[in-house]
Amino acid sequence: MAEGDSTVIDAQGAWLTPGIIDMHSHLSVESSPGLSGAQDGNSIKGPVVPWLRALDALNTHDEGFLHAISGGVTTSLILPGSLNAIGGQGYVMKMRPTKERSPTSMLLEPPYGLNGSDPDPNVPPRWLHMKHACGENPRNYGDTRMDTVWAVRNAYNTARAIKDAQDDYCAKATSGDWASIRNQKFPESLQWDAMVEILRGRVKVQTHCYEALDIDNFVRISNEFQFSVAAFHHAHEAYLVPDVLKRAYKNVPAVAMFSTFSRYKREAYRHSEFAPRLLAKEGIDVVMKSDHPAIVSRNLVHEAAVAHYYGLPEHIALASVISTPAKVLGLDHRIGFIAEGYDADVVLWDSHPLALGATPTQVFIDGIPQLPNAHVAPKPAEHQRAPSTPDFSHEAAVTLKYDGLPPLTPKRKEGVVVFTNVTKFWQADASQDDVVDVFGGHHPGDPGVVAVERGRVVCAGSHSVCASRLAPADAEVVDLQGGAVQPGLTSYGSSLGLAEIALESSTGDGRVNDPLEPNQSALLGLGGYLAKAADGLQFGTRDAWLAYRSGVTLSVTSPLHDGWLSGLSVAFTPGAPHRLAQGAVVRDVVALHCTLGHGDPGPSVSTKIAVLRRLLTERVEGELGGWFQQVANGSIPLVVDVGSADIIASLISLKKEVEQKAGSTMKLTIASASEAHLIADELADAGVGVIVTPPRSYPYTWDEHRILPGPPLSSDSLIGHLLKHNVTVGLGPHGIAAPSHPDAAHMAVWSTRNLRFDAGEAMLDAGSGVLSKSKALALASVNVERLLGLEFDPEDRDLVATIGGDLLDFGGKVAAVISPRQGVVDIFV
Incomplete structure (x- = not known):
């Protein structure tokens, strides 16, 4: 040539x-x-x-x-x-x-x-x-x-x-x-x-x-x-x-x-x-x-x-x-x-x-x-260079030994557990708005130590500072080999905890009735009803354990539905043995959830928004009306799964209308939000945050065809763009179908365990300087919780200890969950 x-x-x-x-x-x-x-x-x-x-x-x-x-x-x-x-x-x-x-x-x-x-x-x-x-x-x-x-x-x-x-x-x-x-x-x-x-x-x-x-x-x-x-x-x-x-x-x-x-x-x-x-x-x-x-x-x-x-x-x-x-x-x-x-x-x-x-x-x-x-x-x-990955030889051997179904329950420790050789210790700050590095400029020559008793941190600092906590003869010592302690992740967007096998109806809670469907049972009452996901929870599912063993310590799950109104979500601990255990159900009712999309089953989008308007601005009798009044007065959030920017714009207008009439601030969170970048400034001005699911946008449906795909096709990712426009952003896991698909939440359950990698990838896609590791951790923890109306004292938050790296890279292996909610440390290594 x-x-x-x-x-x-x-x-x-x-x-x-x-x-x-x-x-x-x-x-x-x-x-x-x-x-x-x-x-x-x-x-x-x-x-x-x-x-x-x-x-x-x-x-x-x-x-x-x-x-x-x-x-x-x-x-x-x-x-x-x-x-x-x-x-x-x-x-x-x-x-x-x-x-x-x-x-x-x-x-x-x-x-x-x-x-x-x-x-x-x-x-x-x-x-x-x-x-x-x-x-x-x-x-x-x-x-x-x-x-x-x-x-x-x-x-x-x-x-x-x-x-x-x-x-x-x-x-x-x-x-x-x-x-x-x-x-x-x-x-x-x-x-x-x-x-x-x-x-x-x-x-x-x-x-x-x-x-x-x-x-x-x-x-x-x-x-x-x-x-x-x-x-x-x-x-x-x-x-x-x-x-x-x-x-x-x-x-x-x-x-x-x-x-x-x-x-x-x-x-x-x-x-x-x-x-x-x-x-x-x-x-x-x-x-x-x-x-x-x-x-x-x-x-x-x-x-x-x-x-x-x-x-x-x-x-x-x-x-x-x-x-x-x-x-x-x-x-x-x-x-x-x-x-x-x-x-x-x-x-x-x-x-x-x-x-x-x-x-x-x-x-x-x-x-x-x-x-x-x-x-x-x-x-x-x-x-x-190729990632330096953890050693899973033992886990692989046990998987074969148990014919593909190895035991997943951890070793539970109520006494003293000491984590040594800790490089980073990230924790939610007192304002609950961010995640900060507690160790800060800790000298690398003096290995970090985090000492825990009954699931609560009792000392964090250098080896010399925490020496007194290392004395108990029954203390368990876990060497993190340069790893990290960080906030547990919070999952939203899957049906985790509602089924053992997603597409096997005999293993799950089933789907709730759509209140707009005709011929409703008289038992539901004139004002209708709202299902609570808490009533259908299943603990000990393999997906829940695998999510927990991958750093997800809190899941917010709403009832499954084929229509537009889902019901009331629950916040629970995926690693709890049953719902009556300490710390199992963290919040019985978190938020009210619905789905809006063009082509969804049932009446038109405009009909559904008209029904929302009535429920939020008029005193509708019955249980349904009562819960919507709590949304209108700001007691619980309304979370709407929606991709289309046009529908999101209509919801922002509805929020303003409700607030003007009620005289209080309504909490509205958009989930999915594939086209949210088109009205980012309007979302910020209205105080509406978004939980982005899936983390990388894709044009599954017409409601999502105007996406911001992220690098290399666009300089901004959806998450990066929204953050630059001062929108509060949370992150949900990947599914396999369009978020508006009736099986989307069910089919996202498996991917909850990969939320850690989704957050790490989102950090990189957002571009230099947009998301630090601490802010990426917040994306999948405190931000999601804030958008769902959940607030916790930092000392009551579960933490995750990782060997060799952190949750946001391919080098870290989850070693333990430090759970003040349950009063234990769950050890996996």
Whole structure:
């Protein structure tokens, strides 16, 4: 290449990787924003539809393409959904737009014949991918597992009969036995052609299977009909049965999986965060995937980073989203590596790709830059190397010992516990408005000590200052190895504590009635009622324990609902054994909650706001009216889950109207708030704060299509922008669906444990100087509490001790919860 034709980029020592490859995505077949006319992920025509093609549903207007690129994703396998036992054909796409603007032009190595090309039997095939699904998902047709397995076997038997007939025809033709086939056509079927090609080894099988029994079923089928399986997807129990995987026909399938997304249904109940490391130890290829939009593909590298945090080696974690999926897709001859002759799909990063919040500064697809104006703030120096992660060897071994369900209860200590080698001690200040470093400029040569008795800090300072507290013979000493003590986090936005398994109704509280629904029971009274989440609480759920063991010491949960009015939330301790235990229920009633969105079930948005106006400005008799009067006079907050800036503006106007009439200040908090940046000044002027969920905005619905995506697509993140405009901001965990989706709160439960990483990532996305670590901790603790009307004496706040780092990085491991509410220290190490 001539010098004048080249562009030289000085990377200044930055990390450069091949493009990220998402091996399980529904991008463009389940489009964003989620308009009904653009959702083509599943067929409802029957359990077996191998003749359907995802290509025929690829929507190139999906806003998710640019978001995927902003996370470094350059290539994705686009699969049909999982409602069918055999759901159809998947295709590999490059993410970049083309001049032709067509789906066909975005395909990578389209299979022979698709574009008029002729297959050449002397060269490797251009791979087609066939989506299969096992277990619960095909039950949408009323099928049991036995029905589903029979449907799959019958389909393969049909394909095998066609293949055998073809082979017989060809054998007679090549032997010159023309008389036998003179009046016969070559046996073929357009419907079953792709299945026949599976048996000929020219189509890769990608199968959605969760549990051991489903994996075993599919392995038996692969041997019965002699076809290889490219990968088991989701495969939450694969780590428990590596020998079953190794029995699959001809090759050991890869496992395409999540890091911590689990327990949302029975099949996912035994998933473990240690699954990637355990599978890799068995020599099984590990692929981290998004299942976009279940996890937005922009965050795929974060999935690999979390797997690395829990013990997946650095090189395997990076390979899990780069070279391993390239190999499994049969495309490692052109993607997944930076080498001469390979596609120029490369990503330049602002930090090590496995560092928290790693962001591309440029993404090249086929040598073409995709981010003309990348906005990236400088990252700390320590982010330029792979994170130094904790040792979870013991926890991983115990997980296997207990068949995926290890004990999660801590060792409880009421007496003296002394934490040594403490680098930082953050605590809420007396005003409850911020989190401050108690140690301040503590000299690093004099190790910090925090001494605790009956769950309360009795001394914090240097070793010499707290020496008298180290004397009791029964004192337990926990070495934090340079770690930290910080406020426990407060979760809002999930249904934590209302179900053991989110989508198993028999394990949960259920959904409350919508008061706007007709034909309400007379038992509810003329004025209606409001459900209290406190009445449906469940303690000891695995998600609650995992959240607690990850630093979440308080959860505010509102009742589940399908309509607009949820009910009254409760504040509880996820680590309490039952609701009657000391400190279990922190506040019986916290706030009144409702949801407003265009396209939500029931009457119009304007009707619902009219009802709110009446309930807040008139004396409506009954329980419902009584609670709304408490909102109107400022006794409890009204929390509205809403994305649209227009609806938020209407709520601000309603607040002013109520205040003018009542003569008191109404507490209004906006949750979700995806478009809140559009009216940030108005929110600040009205004294309305927001709890941002999810932490990184995404255009799930039309109400959220005007988002501020954050770096590298915008210089400001939503959180950073709101803070700059003096809006009080709290943070909620990631879910898997639009916040207005009826299952959003349920499906966010698993992610509560990752709130610590969400807060750390929000700190980095907000840009330099916007959020310090102390303010980022406040974002997920005191700020959320203030927005929900919760106020605590600093001495009554739970604290979290971490080994080796803090809650906001990949170096810290939660060692204990210091709980004055419960009067104990819960120790996990």
